[in-house]
Amino acid sequence: MFLDKTKIFIKAGNGGNGSTSFLHTKQTADGGPDGGDGGKGGDIIFKANKNLNTLYNFRFQKKFYAENGGNGAQRLRTGSNGKDIVIDVPCGTVLIDAESEQVIADLYENGMTFVALHGGKGGHGNAFYKSSIKKAPHFSQLGEETKPKQVILELKTIADVGLVGFPNAGKSTLLSCISNANPKIANYPFTTLYPNLGVCEVKGNTFVVADIPGLIEGASEGQGLGHYFLKHIERVRLILHLVDISQSDGRDFIDDYEKINNELMLYNEELRKTPQIVVLTKIDLIDKDTLQEREALFKEKYNIEYFKISGVTHTGIEELKLKVLEKLSVIPKKPPLKVEEYDFDKKDKESIIITRDDEGAFVVSGGKIDEFIRGIVLSDTRSFAYFQTRLETMGIIDLLKEKGLKTGDIIKIKDTVFEYTE
Ligand SMILES: Nc1nc2c(ncn2[C@@H]2O[C@H](COP(=O)(O)OP(=O)(O)OP(=O)(O)O)[C@@H](O)[C@H]2O)c(=O)[nH]1
Ligand SMILES: [Mg+2]
Known part of the structure; x- marks a missing residue:
């Protein structure tokens, strides 16, 4: 099960209460106020973790409460601070305030953290209020109470390369050839139901490849699963566009190529700027002449560089890997989302x-x-x-x-x- 968008509840810990207490010992019948302060409540912190690829874990846990601060006590004892909660999310998880729908953070890189909610302050004990005028304050302060909040987590995968193409074009086959991923491969459309990631190693360099399944004509208008997954291509640096030149599914390969390109453009104009390598697949299924004829047609129409491969005989795979590495070396990473200054943890101190x-x-x-x-x-x-x-x-x-x-x-x-x- 793949999950790339979900809403969760979070609440920082309340501050502990200050204590009202007076020192009583054999020597001092009324030795003055000695009530300690309450401890601070725990924070809610999000952390990007490269070992996670989906938000699947949030299917089971949707509520996160950090620990409350402990209460202060006599003999000036301060309450313990509540434990923070660190919520691990995949790299590329965008946090959105569910109420205002404002983006509050983009946990782009492994190890990045974001303190979404701060724990409540502890209340002062009565010892704090002692002064020359007020020698024996009989009051202390309650801890600050925090409010629960709802936050939307949306995963926009961070991969270097995205594989697109019609269902059955051979995306998962290519992913399995070039990376450590082990996706399901079968001769029917929509075998892959969610994006898979794989790490590809070439000459001591590594890059991450994402297989974006389910793209069909009309995807940008919600047909099939493609639209749902297109957000995972937004941040790739290089698109490999797979086109089945053997036409094994009975469609025209030129038509396939144009339809997928069209869907990408309709989804997001920005994708037009993402460099693309065209990969003609399943060349082992057609004879040399047919291949040459179709290639000539493609060249004549588009006059762009392309690669031809077979995931079965492994023809062309090494050259393609080298080309990808070469291209990536000159394409900068896409920056994290620009997050406007926004106080998600705003404390309401004004309303009556x-x-x-x-x-x-x-x-x-x-x-x-x-x-x-x-x-x-x-x-x-x-x-x-x-x-x-x-x-x-x-x-x-x-x-x-x-x-x-x-x-x-x-x-x-x-x-x-x-x-x-x-
Ligand atoms: N002969 C031949 N068959 C291939 C090649 N690449 C993929 N196939 C076959 O084509 C079928 C579809 O391959 P997949 O890799 O599952 O295709 P996909 O693009 O991931 O398809 P979806 O997950 O449905 O989107 C499988 O039966 C593969 O074995 C190839 O280069 N040559
Ligand atoms: Mg697949």
Whole structure:
């Protein structure tokens, strides 16, 4: 099973809570605040791994949660940091924000990493708040909570050479002749159901070849599987265009050649600029005269260089490999996608959302509220007083009044429920 596009859920770890604690020893009955800070939550990191060729593993696992930070504790103990999660993806995986559909990263080269989500910050313990004015702060800060996000992974294979041609043209046969790949080969169209990669070695140099199957007339409009796979040709440096000159499937080889070229152009104008080598295949199946006649026809029509091979007798394979190596040595690699500056991990610190629940209570939520509530321990009476004052000064009470708040109404903010009095 080949998988080259999928959507997954990711969530960085929450920050651990700060601790409220006071030192009590035999010598010191009240030795001051000693609550430690919470630890940082784990990050979500993507990493390009050359040993992967598909996104297949994501069929089984679609949710990734990094570990939360540990809570702070007495005696100034800091909570442990949550473990990061490193998600391995094949080279050439493009990450897209599922909500905005913006590209956020292109993991182009082996070992490249991208921190998609940062873990939440740990909250400060009460020791942090100690000052000359506030000798015994009875509050600490909650850890920062992180939000889950959805990200689309799309694989745009990074190969040096792409093999294209009608089904049955002999692409997989050629791949098996020139590389370490071992694809299925059979005498019917659509034998290969997904792109295969192989590593080819010539004179101590290596290059990666991708077999792009399923191309037929109309592929660019969604016929067959070809359109689905064309994205894997976008980044190859050199296209080998295989044409069955023996016409063993009963079609005209010139017509085949034009149709495939047409599909490539229709898919992406840029592909017009990708250098191409024409490879006439299955020459062992026709006699010398027929071959010469057809070659003459091809030369007359296009006047371009071409190669002729047989994957069965191996005629022409070595020359072709050398030619590919020679061509690749002067064709630069295609650059990674240009990714615009985009803050995928943007923390919402501004929103205030007011809704009414089934019982008519006013429910206040949003990023600004989350941030504000982090610093308040509502069980502590001094903090609760501060909380009420801040509701006024932040303008939340005014916003609620605009929505019809009056004395006796219930307000819910996170886990806190209280009655409003003017
Ligand atoms: N005689 C001869 N047969 C060949 C040659 N190349 C491929 N074939 C045969 O042609 C058939 C199709 O070859 P494949 O390599 O599977 O073709 P493909 O282009 O990968 O086809 P799809 O995977 O269906 O797109 C198989 O039966 C091969 O054995 C060749 O040079 N000579
Ligand atoms: Mg094949």
